[in-house]
Amino acid sequence: xSVALLGAVGGLTAVGLYLMTGRPLSRIVLGYxxxxxxxxxxxxxxxxxxxxxxxxxxxxxxxxxxxxxxxxALTAIVISFGLTLFxxxxxxxxxxxxxxxxxxxxxxxxxxxxxQGEPDEPPGPSAP
Amino acid sequence: xxLGLLLLHLAVCGLLAASxxxxxxxxxxxxxxxxxxxxxxxxxxxGTSAPQTAEVTWVKGLDLGLTFRVDAxxxxxxxxxxxxxxxxxxxxxxxxxxxxxxxxxxxxxxLAFSTAMLGLVWSDSVWSxxxxxxxxxxxxxxxxxxxxxxxxxxxAARRTLMITGGGGxxxxxxxxxxxxxxxxxxxxxxxxxxxxxxxxxxxxxxVGAATKSAQxxxxxxxxxxxxxxxxxxxxxxxxxxxxxxxVLVAVLGPALGHLATWQTLGLAFGIASLLWxxxxxxxxxxxxxxxxxxTVSQLGMLITLFSAGTPKATLAALALLVAHALxxxxxxxxxxxxxxxAGTRNVDELGxxxxxxxxxxxxxxLAGLSMAGAxxxxxxxxxxxxxxxxxxxxxxxxxxxxxxxxxxxxLTVAYTVRLLVKLFGPGPRTEPARRRTATAAPAxxxxxxxxxxxxALGPLLxxxxxxxxxxxxxxxxxxxxxxxxxxxxxxxxxxVLAAGLLVGLLVTRRQVRVPAxxxxxxxxxxxxxxLAFAKxxxxxxxxxxxxxxxxxMTAAAALATIPFLxxxxxxxxxxxxxxxxxxxxxxxxxxxxxxxxxxxxxxxxLALGAAGITISAIFVIAGAPDLVLTQLLVETxxxxxxxxxxxxxxxxxxxxxxxxxxxxxxxxxxxxxxxxVGLLAASHNPAGAPPIAEMVSxxxxxxxxxxxxxxxxxxxxxxxxxxxxxxxAVVAVGILALARAxxxxxxxxx
Numbered sequence: 086x087s088v089a090l091l092g093a094v095g096g097l098t099a100v101g102l103y104l105m106t107g108r109p110l111s112r113i114v115l116g117y118x119x120x121x122x123x124x125x126x127x128x129x130x131x132x133x134x135x136x137x138x139x140x141x142x143x144x145x146x147x148x149x150x151x152x153x154x155x156x157x158a159l160t161a162i163v164i165s166f167g168l169t170l171f172x173x174x175x176x177x178x179x180x181x182x183x184x185x186x187x188x189x190x191x192x193x194x195x196x197x198x199x200x201q202g203e204p205d206e207p208p209g210p211s212a213p
Numbered sequence: 214x215x216l217g218l219l220l221l222h223l224a225v226c227g228l229l230a231a232s233x234x235x236x237x238x239x240x241x242x243x244x245x246x247x248x249x250x251x252x253x254x255x256x257x258x259x260g261t262s263a264p265q266t267a268e269v270t271w272v273k274g275l276d277l278g279l280t281f282r283v284d285a286x287x288x289x290x291x292x293x294x295x296x297x298x299x300x301x302x303x304x305x306x307x308x309x310x311x312x313x314x315x316x317x318x319x320x321x322x323x324l325a326f327s328t329a330m331l332g333l334v335w336s337d338s339v340w341s342x343x344x345x346x347x348x349x350x351x352x353x354x355x356x357x358x359x360x361x362x363x364x365x366x367x368x369a370a371r372r373t374l375m376i377t378g379g380g381g382x383x384x385x386x387x388x389x390x391x392x393x394x395x396x397x398x399x400x401x402x403x404x405x406x407x408x409x410x411x412x413x414x415x416x417x418x419x420v421g422a423a424t425k426s427a428q429x430x431x432x433x434x435x436x437x438x439x440x441x442x443x444x445x446x447x448x449x450x451x452x453x454x455x456x457x458x459x460v461l462v463a464v465l466g467p468a469l470g471h472l473a474t475w476q477t478l479g480l481a482f483g484i485a486s487l488l489w490x491x492x493x494x495x496x497x498x499x500x501x502x503x504x505x506x507x508t509v510s511q512l513g514m515l516i517t518l519f520s521a522g523t524p525k526a527t528l529a530a531l532a533l534l535v536a537h538a539l540x541x542x543x544x545x546x547x548x549x550x551x552x553x554x555a556g557t558r559n560v561d562e563l564g565x566x567x568x569x570x571x572x573x574x575x576x577x578x579l580a581g582l583s584m585a586g587a588x589x590x591x592x593x594x595x596x597x598x599x600x601x602x603x604x605x606x607x608x609x610x611x612x613x614x615x616x617x618x619x620x621x622x623x624l625t626v627a628y629t630v631r632l633l634v635k636l637f638g639p640g641p642r643t644e645p646a647r648r649r650t651a652t653a654a655p656a657x658x659x660x661x662x663x664x665x666x667x668x669a670l671g672p673l674l675x676x677x678x679x680x681x682x683x684x685x686x687x688x689x690x691x692x693x694x695x696x697x698x699x700x701x702x703x704x705x706x707x708x709v710l711a712a713g714l715l716v717g718l719l720v721t722r723r724q725v726r727v728p729a730x731x732x733x734x735x736x737x738x739x740x741x742x743x744l745a746f747a748k749x750x751x752x753x754x755x756x757x758x759x760x761x762x763x764x765x766m767t768a769a770a771a772l773a774t775i776p777f778l779x780x781x782x783x784x785x786x787x788x789x790x791x792x793x794x795x796x797x798x799x800x801x802x803x804x805x806x807x808x809x810x811x812x813x814x815x816x817x818x819l820a821l822g823a824a825g826i827t828i829s830a831i832f833v834i835a836g837a838p839d840l841v842l843t844q845l846l847v848e849t850x851x852x853x854x855x856x857x858x859x860x861x862x863x864x865x866x867x868x869x870x871x872x873x874x875x876x877x878x879x880x881x882x883x884x885x886x887x888x889x890v891g892l893l894a895a896s897h898n899p900a901g902a903p904p905i906a907e908m909v910s911x912x913x914x915x916x917x918x919x920x921x922x923x924x925x926x927x928x929x930x931x932x933x934x935x936x937x938x939x940x941x942a943v944v945a946v947g948i949l950a951l952a953r954a955x956x957x958x959x960x961x962x963x
Binding site for chain 1: 752755756757758759760763764767785786787788789790791794795797798799801802805806808809814817818821824825828831832834835836837838839840843844847850851854855857858859866873877878880881882884885886888889892893895896902903905906908909912913919920921922925926930933934937940941944945947948951952954
């Protein structure tokens with residue numbers, strides 16, 4: 086396993102996580118995209134050494150790169166692409182509504198947290 | 214036959230559920246049919262020793278399925294459950310007035326309970342036992358809460374569900390441990406189990422049984438459950454549901470009875486309930502509560518005898534089990550009749566009913582004498598046998614059980630006398646309303662069965678002996694006597710009767726102070742404390758901040774990689790495929806850092822683009838041309854999308870989210886390291902060289918394409934790719950909807 090690419094995976098993950106734990110949605114999108122990159126590279130290095138493109142006739146199989154992780158990585162790229170775009174349009178919608186792109190705390194969760202001292206319902210009268 | 218009967222129950226259940234409203238009170242008579250059929254079936258089987266089995270397999274390899282087995286003990290229990298069930302249905306038909314609401318629903322639930330109880334009694338595998346056990350908890354919850362408009366009924370129903378349902382979970386854990394220790398899930402095939410897991414399982418099973426059988430200190434739900442309609446109390450809380458725990462202790466006797474823990478725990482529960490329950494029965498004024506506390510006491514006696522486990526004790530317990538079902542069912546039905554006709558159950562306001570309700574009086578006297586253990590009734594035989602079994606033990610158990618049984622019997626006689634004298638003796642004369650007599654017949658039948666059992670002890674003894682033989686592992690059975698002759702047990706019995714009569718009359722004279730339902734309050738407080746704790750935890754953990762959620766999740770995932778640290782290997786590492794790869798890797802990390810560090814949105818977007826393009830260069834080196842093309846395309850669109858999405862915002866990021874920077878940095882670093890550790894551990898042992906040659910030949914030969922990656926996507930994993938396309942289509946629809954929504958249509962904050 087290539088140490089260089091392993092380092093890239095670790096670095097991309099760390100930076101992606103750092104960005105995703107922030108408040109601005111634009112940074113969260115950045116972090117998400119970087120995490121996607123990390124996942125794709127991780128898939129790639131799981132397949133073994135680099136090699137010639139896996140196209141029949143262009144190289145002998147012994148010299149080829151493993152095609153299976155490439156296929157899976159391709160799926161990963163496309164899916165993370167779709168979700169990144171979806172996040173972006175969510176961010177755009179939020180701007181239209183609130184004028185900025187900050188992720189606020191979930192109001193419903195806040196309400197539940199604030200209610201913790203109160204009883205759920207009036208306790209039923211105890212049996213005779 | 215077993216499955217047929219269960220299906221009959223279910224079918225009638227469905228019929229009642231569908232047309233219960235139309236049938237109204239008549240639904241109760243329809244509901245009596247399946248139990249009656251079952252009772253007749255089991256009555257014909259009494260005495261035959263061949264067990265019948267049935268099985269519905271679900272997962273064969275895991276021994277999962279419903280396994281039923283009706284043996285000699287199962288026959289006795291079936292007759293009790295279904296026979297009394299049929300009588301209770303008939304009784305309920307007279308108990309409810311024709312205008313009463315919800316009778317159809319009641320009939321459905323009662324029959325559902327009856328079905329669950331049968332399933333429980335017939336179960337042979339621990340799985341089916343547990344399932345039917347929980348079903349009885351759920352259906353009894355519905356029955357206790359039948360008068361759902363009353364807060365008391367709901368509170369009592371909830372308490373019952375919490376205690377018996379919670380006990381069911383304890384039981385499940387116990388059953389799993391026992392099944393592991395005994396190496397079989399079939400109860401009938403369990404041999405004496407040994408080892409730590411058998412002991413732990415025995416403790417858990419006994420606790421589960423104690424919750425269901427209302428053993429002190431888990432008895433608190435039973436008195437509260439008396440808010441249920443009287444047919445429910447008579448059926449569930451005397452004859453059937455509370456017997457479930459006893460049945461469990463009985464059938465697991467062969468597997469666990471030799472464990473000292475099992476015996477000690479059972480005796481502790483049993484003797485405590487025997488005395489505490491009898492004490493409670495002496496102190497209450499509500500006739501139903503007196504009977505309920507008496508049930509706690511009698512169940513304690515049963516658990517005591519079954520836990521003692523000698524052949525004598527087992528036989529005595531079986532006799533008492535039958536006798537108790539008969540007399541307690543009859544007494545509950547009588548009390549229900551008194552309640553309906555006199556309008557109260559408070560024994561201080563009742564009296565003189567012997568003249569106005571002679572049928573009920575004689576029924577109650579017969580049943581009461583059986584409960585007190587007086588001849589010539591089945592209760593006497595059982596009590597004699599119990600005392601004799603206690604005397605035949607040796608060691609400290611002899612004294613503990615003997616003292617417990619004798620003291621409990623004295624108190625039992627006392628509360629019986631008190632109940633009978635208060636209801637039927639001199640006192641405030643209650644004038645009962647007129648009523649059809651159909652209500653009285655089931656109770657009279659049950660009470661008469663107690664006499665019949667004494668008269669026909671010979672045939673009954675044969676049945677009980679074969680049932681006890683099954684429970685005691687085929688040991689030699691003693692016998693039961695109608696009249697034991699001049700033995701020590703008889704002397705004790707007569708002394709008990711005399712002492713009990715004395716105590717009973719003394720207590721009847723005195724005004725008693727009704728104890729506060731402290732146990733019920735404590736159990737409610739426990740429940741409330743649990744809820745408050747759950748709420749506090751939810752409030753702490755679910756506070757609504759997305760960043761904190763992410764930090765928590767990352768930290769937890771990082772912790773989860775710790776076990777893999779041991780399998781990390783570095784032998785398969787090499788620096789790079791080509792030196793250029795190292796440069797590119799450094800560039801991509803640098804671009805990522807830039808995207809994080811740069812203050813403007815445009816700059817960050819461009820840095821993201823740079824990272825993506827570098828990644829595609831890495832793909833070039835790896836030999837993945839398809840990835841290169843896709844990545845370049847995707848990256849371009851994302852950068853354009855980024856600019857479009859945030860173009861209208863201020864150029865710089867807002868200055869927020871700085872407070873927790875060090876925590877975020879730390880967690881991010883740990884998360885990155887965890888991914889590296891995971892990859893190192895996972896790649897340490899590759900499963901041989903990848904079969905590239907096969908993939909290539911398959912791609913050309915079967916897929917008809919030279920580009921192996923493309924063939925994998927469009928041919929070998931075509932269904933996955935279809936799913937991927939669907940995801941993209943859904944995303945496109947979502948984006949379109951978001952983009953076209955007018956600016957002011959957002960829902961206002963709640």
